[in-house]
Amino acid sequence: MNKYDCSFFDRGVERRGTACEKWDGISQRLGHDVLPMWVADMDFACADEIMDAIRHRTMHPVFGYTDYTDQCTQALLSFLRRRHGLALQPENHAMLPCVITGLKTAVLTLTQPGDGVIVQPPVYGPFYSSVRDNGRELMECPLHRDERGHYTMDLTSVEEALRSGAKLMLLCNPQNPAGRMWTQQELTNLWQLLERYGCALVSDEIHMDFVLGDKPFVSILSVAKGEADRVAALTSASKTFNLAGLQQASLLCRNKDMLAAMKKQMSCAGVTQGNVFAMVATEAAHLHGDAWLDGMLDYLRKAYSLLAEELAKRLPQAVLTPLEATYLAWIDLRAYGLPPEELVKRTNDHGVAFTEGTFFGKETGAGFLRINIACPHSHTLEAVKRLEAAIKA
Ligand SMILES: Cc1ncc(COP(=O)(O)O)c(C=O)c1O
Numbered sequence: 578m579n580k581y582d583c584s585f586f587d588r589g590v591e592r593r594g595t596a597c598e599k600w601d602g603i604s605q606r607l608g609h610d611v612l613p614m615w616v617a618d619m620d621f622a623c624a625d626e627i628m629d630a631i632r633h634r635t636m637h638p639v640f641g642y643t644d645y646t647d648q649c650t651q652a653l654l655s656f657l658r659r660r661h662g663l664a665l666q667p668e669n670h671a672m673l674p675c676v677i678t679g680l681k682t683a684v685l686t687l688t689q690p691g692d693g694v695i696v697q698p699p700v701y702g703p704f705y706s707s708v709r710d711n712g713r714e715l716m717e718c719p720l721h722r723d724e725r726g727h728y729t730m731d732l733t734s735v736e737e738a739l740r741s742g743a744k745l746m747l748l749c750n751p752q753n754p755a756g757r758m759w760t761q762q763e764l765t766n767l768w769q770l771l772e773r774y775g776c777a778l779v780s781d782e783i784h785m786d787f788v789l790g791d792k793p794f795v796s797i798l799s800v801a802k803g804e805a806d807r808v809a810a811l812t813s814a815s816k817t818f819n820l821a822g823l824q825q826a827s828l829l830c831r832n833k834d835m836l837a838a839m840k841k842q843m844s845c846a847g848v849t850q851g852n853v854f855a856m857v858a859t860e861a862a863h864l865h866g867d868a869w870l871d872g873m874l875d876y877l878r879k880a881y882s883l884l885a886e887e888l889a890k891r892l893p894q895a896v897l898t899p900l901e902a903t904y905l906a907w908i909d910l911r912a913y914g915l916p917p918e919e920l921v922k923r924t925n926d927h928g929v930a931f932t933e934g935t936f937f938g939k940e941t942g943a944g945f946l947r948i949n950i951a952c953p954h955s956h957t958l959e960a961v962k963r964l965e966a967a968i969k970a
Pocket residue numbers: 617674675676677678701749753781783784813815821826
C-alpha cells in the first residue's frame with residue numbers, strides 16, 4: 578500500500594509564517610487573509626525521501642560552492658526514461674536556477690534585438706515578459722478554443738508569424754493555463770512547420786509529470802530527435818515535487834551548438850553553480866519520489882472531479898476547461914458578465930484569491946480565473962463556495 582494516500586494529502590500543511598508567496602505574500606498585499614488558490618506550488622508536504630536527503634546533507638557543516646554532480650544528472654535522465662520514455666545523454670543536459678531563466682536565456686541566445694518570437698495566448702505570463710523585457714518582438718498566435726473549453730493550436734497564424742520572420746517559438750507543454758498536453762501529431766505538425774522556416778523551438782515542459790488522463794505526455798524531444806534540430810526543452814523537479822523555493826531546473830537539448838551557446842549566455846550572466854540543497858533534493862526526488870508522485874496524481878484526479886461537480890452545482894454557467902495535465906484549472910466565467918478587475922476584487926473581498934485570467938492574456942484571459950487545486954480537497958470546495966458568493970454578491 579502507498580503510504581502517500583488520500584489521507585496524506587488531505588492533511589495539507591500549515592504554510593503561513595514561512596514567507597511563502599502563496600499565503601503570506603497575498604495576505605500582506607491585500608491586508609487580510611484569503612484562501613490562496615493562485616501561485617503554482619502545492620499545499621502538500623514533500624516526500625519523506627526528499628526530507629531525509631536534505632536532513633542528511635545538513636549533517637555536514639559546510640555549505641560552500643558546490644558543483645553540479647553527475648549523479649544528479651543521471652537521476653534526472655533515468656526518471657525521464659522511466660516515466661516518459663525519453664532517451665537523453667548527460668551531454669544533452671545543463672542545469673539552470675529555474676525554468677524562467679531558461680526561457681529568458683533562450684530568447685537572448687537564439688534571437689537578436691527586434692527579432693520576432695512566437696507565443697500562444699493564453700499562456701503563463703513570463704512568456705510575454707521574457708520576450709518584451711529583452712527587446713524582442715512578441716508574435717502572438719492565440720490558441721483556438723471551442724465552446725467546451727478545449728484548446729487547439731492555430732497553425733495558420735503560426736505560419737503567418739513565420740512568414741513575417743519569427744526566429745523562435747516558446748511552446749508551453751503541458752499548457753498552462755489551457756490544460757492541454759500536445760499530442761505526438763500536434764507536435765509533429767508544429768515542428769515540421771517551424772523547421773521549414775528555420776525557426777528554433779523551446780518547449781517549457783515544467784508540468785510534464787502532471788499527467789491526469791490515460792494519454793502519455795509527449796516531449797518535443799521525442800518528436801524532434803535529430804542532433805541538428807534547433808529544439809530544447811526546459812523542465813524541473815520544482816513543480817513535480819514541490820521544491821520551487823530551492824531553485825533548480827534543467828535545460829535539455831541534443832543540438833551541441835545550441836546548448837553550448839545557451840550555457841555561454843548563462844555563464845555571462847554569472848549563472849554557473851547551483852544550490853547545494855536543491856541538488857540533493859532533486860536527486861532524491863528523481864530516484865525515490867515515484868510513490869509520492871503517484872499518490873499525489875491520484876489525489877489531483879479526484880480534486881479535479883470534485884471541482885467539476887461543485888462548479889456545476891454552484892455556478893452552472895461556468896465552463897471548466899478539460900484538464901489533461903497540470904494542477905491548474907481554467908474557468909471561463911464570462912457568462913456572469915463581470916469585468917476582470919471586478920471579478921478579482923469581489924473574489925478577494927469574499928476571502929479567496931485565484932490567478933486572474935488576464936495574467937495569461939489580455940484578451941484571451943479576460944473573464945477567466947485559474948484555480949490551483951494542489952491543496953486539500955476541502956480548500957478546493959471552500960474556494961468554489963466563496964467564488965459563488967463573490968459572483969452572486
Ligand atoms: C509553465 C510554467 N513555466 C515556468 C514556471 C516557473 O518555473 P520556475 O519557477 O522554474 O522559473 C511556471 C510556474 O508556475 C509555469 O507554470
